[in-house]
Amino acid sequence: FASKLPHVGTNIFSVMSQMAQQHGAINLSQGFPDFPVSTELIDRIHHYMKAGFNQYAPMPGVPALREALAAKMNRQYGTALQADAHITITAGATEAIFSTITTLVNRGDEVIIIEPSYDCYAPAIALCGAKSVHIPLQFPELSVDWQKVEAAITERTKLIIVNSPHNPTGAIISAEDMQVLSDLVLRHKLWVLSDEVYEHIIFDGNEHQSVLRYPELAERSVAVYSFGKTFHATGWKVGYTVAPEVLTREIRKVHQFVTFSVNTPLQYALADYLANPKHYEALPSFYQAKRDRFLELVAPSRFKALPSSGTYFQLLSFEAISQEPDTEMAIRLTKEFGIASIPVSVFYHHPTDHHVLRFCFAKSEETLQKAAEVLCKI
Numbered sequence: 001f002a003s004k005l006p007h008v009g010t011n012i013f014s015v016m017s018q019m020a021q022q023h024g025a026i027n028l029s030q031g032f033p034d035f036p037v038s039t040e041l042i043d044r045i046h047h048y049m050k051a052g053f054n055q056y057a058p059m060p061g062v063p064a065l066r067e068a069l070a071a072k073m074n075r076q077y078g079t080a081l082q083a084d085a086h087i088t089i090t091a092g093a094t095e096a097i098f099s100t101i102t103t104l105v106n107r108g109d110e111v112i113i114i115e116p117s118y119d120c121y122a123p124a125i126a127l128c129g130a131k132s133v134h135i136p137l138q139f140p141e142l143s144v145d146w147q148k149v150e151a152a153i154t155e156r157t158k159l160i161i162v163n164s165p166h167n168p169t170g171a172i173i174s175a176e177d178m179q180v181l182s183d184l185v186l187r188h189k190l191w192v193l194s195d196e197v198y199e200h201i202i203f204d205g206n207e208h209q210s211v212l213r214y215p216e217l218a219e220r221s222v223a224v225y226s227f228g229k230t231f232h233a234t235g236w237k238v239g240y241t242v243a244p245e246v247l248t249r250e251i252r253k254v255h256q257f258v259t260f261s262v263n264t265p266l267q268y269a270l271a272d273y274l275a276n277p278k279h280y281e282a283l284p285s286f287y288q289a290k291r292d293r294f295l296e297l298v299a300p301s302r303f304k305a306l307p308s309s310g311t312y313f314q315l316l317s318f319e320a321i322s323q324e325p326d327t328e329m330a331i332r333l334t335k336e337f338g339i340a341s342i343p344v345s346v347f348y349h350h351p352t353d354h355h356v357l358r359f360c361f362a363k364s365e366e367t368l369q370k371a372a373e374v375l376c377k378i
């Protein structure tokens with residue numbers, strides 16, 4: 001039978017993490033923290049499991065969690081979100097993205113993606129029988145060329161996917177970018193999928209520019225989030241969509257048959273934990289300190305850091321060290337030097353190699369020191 005995804009192999013995160021394990025390398029490739037989840041949060045999960053909250057959750061998510069999220073976002077973004085009308089709990093942001101794309105995109109449609117891009121957008125678009133149109137982020141400024149985006153819009157363009165703070169580059173979208181995006185979307189009647197999983201991991205006093213802050217844009221947008229990033233628990237796979245009511249209804253039809261519902265005790269525990277804003281407000285300074293520490297530690301090396309304004313990723317250029325393809329450099333670094341990273345070229349549709357690697361700095365001081373010690377010897 002014909003593969004629906006003939007060009008898709010095992011994803012780079014699995015490949016590099018496995019290679020790191022095989023060679024005993026320090027794993028700064030796949031994005032996940034190496035420090036523990038809050039014991040208070042874990043205690044809440046135990047509490048709900050022991051209290052018998054172990055059967056199916058309601059299909060759109062536990063009401064207490066959706067209420068807590070509505071209250072949090074209404075404070076944060078000045079919105080008037082309602083739990084029932086706008087918020088759906090999903091199996092991580094990955095399901096949120098898949099269900100949203102499946103809801104909005106038809107055979108023959110075109111979807112604009114800014115590249116380098118996170119890896120789960122294009123396959124979901126392909127499974128809908130649609131075409132992804134990839135517009136490169138300007139390099140090394142890491143800014144969006146909106147003229148190029150507008151030039152790529154055709155009658156078939158249905159959706160544009162944006163991601164800020166941006167994986168893999170750490171770039172962020174500015175308020176001016178949002179005005180231009182809003183104008184484009186309204187004029188061309190497009191939909192927006194806004195991947196905001198790193199909403200709380202943003203540095204240097206910048207404010208996260210959620211699509212939800214812009215009422216007209218929000219009417220045409222689905223914003224997706226993940227507790228994995230915010231609470232240091234990437235293995236829990238709980239996320240959510242925020243969408244206008246008409247779209248929420250349709251997204252739930254898909255969600256209902258992709259997963260039906262999501263882990264019950266975790267949802268109750270997360271609802272409790274969200275009640276205290278301290279549990280996420282410290283995140284920007286926590287990760288900014290990690291970024292700054294990593295930059296300080298690698299400063300004496302021959303790697304050159306690009307600006308990282310958000311996420312827990314730092315791009316390092318190895319142009320002063322070697323001209324080899326970034327994929328080969330990443331393999332060599334893992335096997336010969338014991339540091340695993342992610343080659344950024346794999347996030348491009350058009351073959352592009354800027355000789356940069358992505359390093360995850362969501363790591364303990366000890367891990368960062370050990371990694372930097374090796375990087376400084378290369």
Ligand code: PMP
Nearest residue numbers: 092093094118167197226228239
């Ligand atoms: N979008 C981006 C930009 C991500 O970095 C990730 C996680 N690496 C996801 C979506 C998926 O999130 P989750 O693990 O909650 O499915």
Ligand code: GLN
Nearest residue numbers: 013014029030031032167
């Ligand atoms: N989002 C994580 C990263 O960018 C990996 C997620 C995955 O392994 N699928 O590294």
